[in-house]
Amino acid sequence: MARNKQYNEGEVLEKAMHLFWKNGYETTSMQMLEKEMGINKFSIYSSFGNKHGLFLESLKQYKSRVNDVLQKFKNGTKGIEDIKQFFYDSVSSNFKNDHLKGCFVTNTYNEFSETEDELIKEQMDSFMDNLKSIIIEKLKMDSTKTEDTVLKQANYLLLAKHGLAAAARVNTTQEIEDYIEMTFKNI
DSSP states (O other), rough: OOOOOOSOOOHHHHHHHHHHHHHTTTOOHHHHHHHHHHHOOHHHHHHHHHHHHHHHHHHHHHHHHHHHHHHHHHHOOTTTTHHHHHHHHHHHGGGGGGTTTHHHHHHHHTTTTOOOOOOHHHHHHHHHHHHHHHHHHHHTTTSSSHHHHHHHHHHHHHHHHHHHHHHTTSOOHHHHHHHHHHHTTTT
């Protein structure tokens, strides 16, 4: 007879996500996960398959968590101002929670940039493609911009967003605000 789980999968997944976000995939050990999640390896393997499966589920959890910010961004009607607000929104929660710095997706993107992990690459590519398409949509609201300018500015802003996420790990609130303001002075 199958045993009933003595834990809430959503709650333990949230704890794992925070640990991966803080430490990265490679640095996070199974022992750290057991301690943080409050469950044993058998339960982790039973629910998530292995550390890699748990990590993928953590990424999905994070992406669903930031979906509200992305939806607000997508639904905006102010073009470049929407992009700028998205930059602010994407880092604002980090300043309220000192142990979570940067963007989990960007941190993962950086950690896995040299590997050939297709499942994680697929997760990263879909997130970045979606973000870039929203940025392009917002830039096109300015009818004076050519297609070439829109694409160049979208690439610039996507890279600036990566830089912002990395900077949010170590820089002060004032430095981050100055970075955002200067980024949009030239757009």
